[in-house]
Amino acid sequence: MSDLTAALFARYNRVMRIALVGVLVVACALVYLQYRMTLQAQTSSVSQRMQEQAIALDALVRSSTDSVNAMRIQGETWLRLHPQGAPDTPLLRALQPGKEPDSIQLDALPAPWTPADAGNLTGLVGPRTPALDRELEMALSLNGPFKTIMANLPGATWVYYTSARRFINIYPWVASKDFFYADSLRQKDFFTEVQSAAGPERSVFWTPVYADEAGKGLMVTASAGVFDGSQFLGSVSLDLTLGWLNQFVRTWPPGLGRMFIVNDRGQLLADPELVHAGAQEVRSAADAFPPALRRDVQSALRDADGRLTIFDDYYIEAVGINHAPFRLVLLLPRWNLQRVALETGVPSVLVLVLSLTLMLMIASRMTYNDAILPAQKLVRYIQDEDRGSVKAIPDIPQAWRPWFLTIQNVFNAHTKLVSIQQELDVARRMQQSIVPTRFPSRPDLQMFARMIPAREVGGDFYDYFWLSDQKIGIVIADVSGKGVPAALFMAVSRTLLRAIAPSAASPGACLALANDLLAQDNEATMFVTLFYGILDTATGELEYANGGHNPPYVISPDGGVSQLPGTGGMALGVMEGTPFAEGRARLEAGTTLLLYTDGVTEAFNSADEEYGELRLAQHLADTKGAQVEVLLKRLFDSVHQFADGAPQSDDITCLAVHYGASGSTTA
Incomplete structure (x- = not known):
């Protein structure tokens, strides 16, 4: 019996030693695989950042071409x-x-x-x-x-x-x-x-x-x-x-190589090392490259067009700028990324491998019945749970049973969480897909909007739609509550408004009909505040009705800021048969209209202070002449800086409409 036991343990020890060798072989493979994957992720990240920098540079250059x-x-x-x-x-x-x-x-x-x-x-x-x-x-x-x-x-x-x-x-x-x-x-x-x-x-x-x-x-x-x-x-x-271009390339992190700008004539426009303020000497683009790459700079730039490419000991990427004959070039030593890949992924894999090896050495000295077999069953049980094929907890010692129950509970909870998260992701994508992402940009009308939900899905929405060749409807709304119920009510409200607006006689009549439909069988007692206006792009005439929403702000061409007069309407969905008064205003050429939800004015900072309408009006007064996209970016940055890390308590949505010269056709 002892010989049989010894033989069994000897065989077990041989199996453990083979497993240990196997672990070491797999460890080496994992180290290499982790290195390759991390290196690939680093190169992709750098290339993506490079593309983002090129877009930012093109925006800067475009401001110059737009000015000309x-x-x-x-x-x-x-x-x-x-x-x-x-x-x-x-x-x-x-x-x-x-x-x-x-x-x-x-x-x-x-x-x-x-x-x-x-x-x-x-x-x-x-x-x-x-x-x-x-x-x-x-x-x-x-x-x-x-x-x-x-x-x-x-x-x-x-x-x-x-x-x-x-x-x-x-x-x-x-x-x-x-x-x-x-x-x-x-x-x-x-x-x-x-x-x-x-x-x-x-x-x-x-x-x-x-x-x-x-x-x-x-x-x-x-x-x-x-x-x-x-x-x-x-x-x-x-x-x-060239100083403004030099300031741009200096923002690139030094650890990710050197960024510089060349033109189509082989001249160096910006370089953090070679181009200095007050310089009088025009440098060649070849001067920015190491000697080994100077023999054929144009060929290197052509091969690296739009992608991170290896040349000798360097990564090179060149991205053309749309609004000028410039190229943004990145020169990155290969060792920089290789070192990051080694430092990022390999140590963690080595720690994991050493831990597994130690566990194997300890496990080899445990009794088969009290440790190895239950552990093997536990691994198999985890694998079965992961595949969803578990039938029942196997026959194991009582001391191991809490582990199996814990794994079972964790996997059950994880499955439910994954399902809920997937549903929320689908809802978020659906909600984002029903609000416009492309906006008119014409001499007589420019428009832009941004929306940041407080949760995965929100109850705010904005919209626009052409009612004729020269009349456009603009909408902003805020549904009561948050989360999925608010998002569903938002989708219903937007769909109703879009369906009613083309045939409605006026904004007030449109809101009245939408209110009656929303109030019917509204057992959840949800409601939506909503501003709806119709802008005549030929005359600047704005006809509107307000269902309990924040009055929009008007930024006049001379920088004056005021609110549209209210119409006294109540929120939609509260009570059937409610009339909605209408207002009219004439927008001068160069006027900007800001529609917003109370997530802007009711944003709080860590001191529990509210952003407020006064601060909003003061900020808008400082944005005279700004394009609608720039105006919203500055406003959202202002709210973000004011909040200073405080949690977002409500959805934040804005729609900016700039009315310019009349007489253009619909884009």
């Missing part, structure tokens, strides 16, 4: 609206002869203009003619956009209009003795490259990098041609120093 296009559109629009023969403006009358024959200058600005309000117009124009005076008036009308661009655009140094009739209007104002028009300006790239045929699709031209003659360092110029019909008159241009 805005100046071009302003000039060409002015020309269309002002034929020859109009009375002279004070600025035109203030033009004085310069030192040269047939020259002009604007050294003395008439009141109330100051050097902060206008540029200096100088030139060698020859005899004054009606056509010349009309173009001079157009150039002087650009002073407003000049001032706005310089105030809002980082990196902007000079902004100016250069005419084929030999004059320039340059901002900021500079005395003619310090800067005067020269014919050499018409030989520059910013002028010669934009003389192609007129048309709305022509793009902004970006010059190569050059050293500023005024000593402000390296810069580039964005330029566009101004046409009077098919006749080229001149160019509007924006000079930007």
Whole structure:
């Protein structure tokens, strides 16, 4: 019997030793697999961050191209609206002869203009003619956009209009003795490259990098041609120093390599090490690469276009910028990611392997009946629970039974939690899919919205829909309560409103019918506050009705902030037969309308202070001229900073509508 027992234990020990060797082999494989998976995850993460940086850079560059296009559109629009023969403006009358024959200058600005309000117009124009005076008036009308661009655009140094009739209007104002028009300006790239045929699709031209003659360092110029019909008159241009690009690349974490920017002419625009403030030397893109990669920089950039690619001992990724001939380039030593992969995943795997090895060594000295067999049964039981194929707890010692019961309870609870979470995820995706994610963006109407639920699903919603070629309905609502019931009531409310609105005679009639339908069989006594307005994009006329919701804010073109007058309506779904009064307002061109839910004003910080309507109105007063997407981003950032980490107590939803010039067709 003892021999049999010894043989059994000897066999068991041999099995344990084989298992130990197997564990070590598997450990090595796991270490390598973990390293490869971590390295792949790191490279994917870096590439994703690179793509996000490229999107952010494109947004910065787009602000410059948008500014140039805005100046071009302003000039060409002015020309269309002002034929020859109009009375002279004070600025035109203030033009004085310069030192040269047939020259002009604007050294003395008439009141109330100051050097902060206008540029200096100088030139060698020859005899004054009606056509010349009309173009001079157009150039002087650009002073407003000049001032706005310089105030809002980082990196902007000079902004100016250069005419084929030999004059320039340059901002900021500079005395003619310090800067005067020269014919050499018409030989520059910013002028010669934009003389192609007129048309709305022509793009902004970006010059190569050059050293500023005024000593402000390296810069580039964005330029566009101004046409009077098919006749080229001149160019509007924006000079930007490379410092703003250098600040952008310096935000990249040093541990993830070096980020720099090159253009399509093989020049280096920004680099945290090679490009410095006030530098006068234009560096080649090859200077940013290590010597081993300089032999064929263009080939490397082409192969690394849009993906992280290995070259020698480096990872390289190059992402093109849509609104400028620039490329954002990342140069990352391979060892940086390899070290992170080793430090991140391998130690944890090694600890796990050592723990398993120790457990095996201890388990080999335990009795078979009291430890090994129950442990084997426990592992099998866990596997069966994981597969969902457990029938009953097996025959095991009583001391092991609580373990089996605990595993059983944990898996049961886990299964229920997974099921609930999956249902909530489906509900969240469905809720997000029924609110608009694409918005009109036209000269007469821009719109944008954001919504952050307090839970996985929420009761807020926003909506818009075209009722005709020029009338658009806008909606924002807040359902009582939170979670799944509020989300379901929200979906029903939105569906009803969309179905009723096209045939309703007015906003008040639409809310009255929707209220009656929601109040029928409303055993849960839920209700929804709702603002519904119809905006005529041709006239700016806004007709609206308010069902117990926060009155929207109106941001006028001059920056004034006010609330739409209330109509006294109550929430929908409370009582049938409730009438809803209507209000009317006329929006001026350039007015922004902010619709919001009380999650904004009732956001609390850690000191239990409320964000409030006063703080909201003060914030909106500081956002004059901001685009709707920027306005909402700043507002949500303001609420987030105010909350300072305090839990979100309610859904936060905003819809911003900017009304511009009338006369456009539906997008």
